[in-house]
Amino acid sequence: MIDLFLFGIFPYIALVILIGGSIWRYATKQFTFSSLSSQFLEGRLLFWGSVPWHYGIIVILIGHLIGIFIPSGVMAFNRIPLRLYILEGTALALGLLLMVGLVLLLVRRSTSPRIRRVTSTMDIVLLVALLLQVLSGIGTAVFYRWGSAWFPQTATPYLWSLATFSPKVEYVTSLPLLMQVHTANSFVLLAIFPFTRMVHMLSIPISYLWRPSQIVVWYRRQAR
């Protein structure tokens, strides 16, 4: 029963909260969309925490997306064992990098008096949830090798079953507990997304690469 809720129903709830919540927040409180950077108050630990974390998570997320959308590609790539080892080794290294980054960020949040002043409860909740996600990911990579080989046969079909509204929870429930935690926690992360500083992901300023270098706004020609 709990399995059905966690892996069959909760994902949909999380998705609705994610989308509805983000739209609501953007529409009513756009002012609160910010990176909420605290580099101004403390920079040294931030560098060692933030840079590894952000670059690591970008690569890891892209890896997960590739596994979900082109599983056959991953399988084909892994056919040569050496490639599999390199892929898994890189993923594990990145996972460890993420862990170090997160731990540093947590230490920084709890030790620097200046940073504590701008730390909300949600910031801590988020960091702990992310750490749980990273640790369960690392654990999976270490204890249940080789993830990139079985991910396309379990996680991918499970997610596709979710996408087609016929959730097949047995894909997840047959996996080890660590993997179940990883999966459930990922939906938790989606559900809390709109209420945390993670919303800054929605404003990745890619358009900076091509926008004009000066912006002049006429009130009279307000269309712009």
Added chain:
Amino acid sequence: MDVRAQVATVFHLDKCIGCHTCSIACKNLWTSREGAEYMWLNNVETKPGTGYPTQWEDQTKYQGGWEVKGKSLKLRLGRRLGVLSNLFFNPNLPIMDDYYEPWTYTYEHLFNAPPSSEQPTARPISKVTGKFMDIEAGPNWDDDLGGSPVYARNDPNLADLSDAERAALFRLEQLVFFYIPRICNHCLNPGCLAACPSAAIYKRAEDGIVLVNQDKCRGWRFCVSGCPYKKVYYNWMAGKSEKCILCYPRMETGQAPACFHSCVGRIRYLGVLLYDAERIEEVAKSPETEMVAAQRSLILDPKDPTVIAAARMNGINDEWIGAAKKSPVYRFVKEWALALPLHAEFRTLPTLFYVPPLLPIAASSKRGKYDLTDGEFFSSLEDSRIPIRYMARLFSCGNEEIIKTAIKKLWAVRTYMRAASVGDISDQRATSAMSELGCTPEEAREIARLTSLPRWSDRFVIPPYQREDVIQQLTSPIGHKAQVGFGSNVPVRRGP
């Protein structure tokens, strides 16, 4: 020709008494909020000195402004992809300690302290952490050369001077300083704007005021680095960047900006300039020594019929063109060539200009006592206590001719007026000083009048904004409030 209007400003440094009234007026109005305590949108610096934030002029440290690379103009921060790759940690960001940690005192302890044999004291507590703190720096820590071995000696502008000149500058009997009040320059080629990844900063076309859209700002802080004058500040509580808004809500109702209005020395002038926006990039790329002249050439004559026609084409109405004709800024900057931009070599084309202070002469001690009457009172540039090279670094990108001409003209005007009013200088000497510079007696009288006897309406020629016609009636006032650079519609809540 693409004519645009700019509300531009002149500060006459000879009149600044360093009272900081301007800073306080601004602070009370705009930045007495949590997260903004450390911000001084208007600040007054003692020169020589390191300024605020400390050593802001040293762009090898902060990488603000533009540079010419090959044939193109680039932000010193780097190319756009490079900027984005620093999104997670901005290596060129001044941090709180480069400004100062704001504090207050435990005043209530003075009233609530239990009886004891000692006087109670009010200890400083941090406005950030709320804990007791040792104050290490504060706003104007180096006011009037306070702590000059640490501050004044590290002024980045001293790099051009010889060791002997530097030593002379700090000899006790020669010590000299002057003030530079600073606000955002509302540049024509703003570095802050070009560096903003979210495109939240914009220049208002009607008056050229540069604003940060508070709803669009995502707190990436590249504007803080991109501005070579460090006139964008990061609100550490709200996670948004804020800057001087030239009190546009006051100007839209016909009032002068608060710092201008309150200025005790009446050093501040404000008026409209018309300029050719098509040439911005070309001028910003000028060689350093020609920068000041090039920027002057960008400013158009508001009495020229072709300029007027082109201005009308661009939707600048006749009231604004009329205001441009009466602009004191146009006179000081273009007609009289007395007001110069601060550090134009940063290439942002600032629209705040400074009339340089008259250089104090060095006293001589030839006869065993200090003597000021030796030689002429308003005498040679070479004898000045502040080396001309230092002034050139500040106001004319190192081009000494430009600053010399401006200072000579100020002297000539003084000499002329002294001859006219006191009469202890011969007319002939007074006029010869002026004719050398091509300055007519009428012009000298005009300069003297606008310098020492201006009325409010001479100093501030504020164009009629006619907002009621211009802002579309359908704009939601609440949405509008958030988009125009200041304040928020939602409470800023952060922290435990």
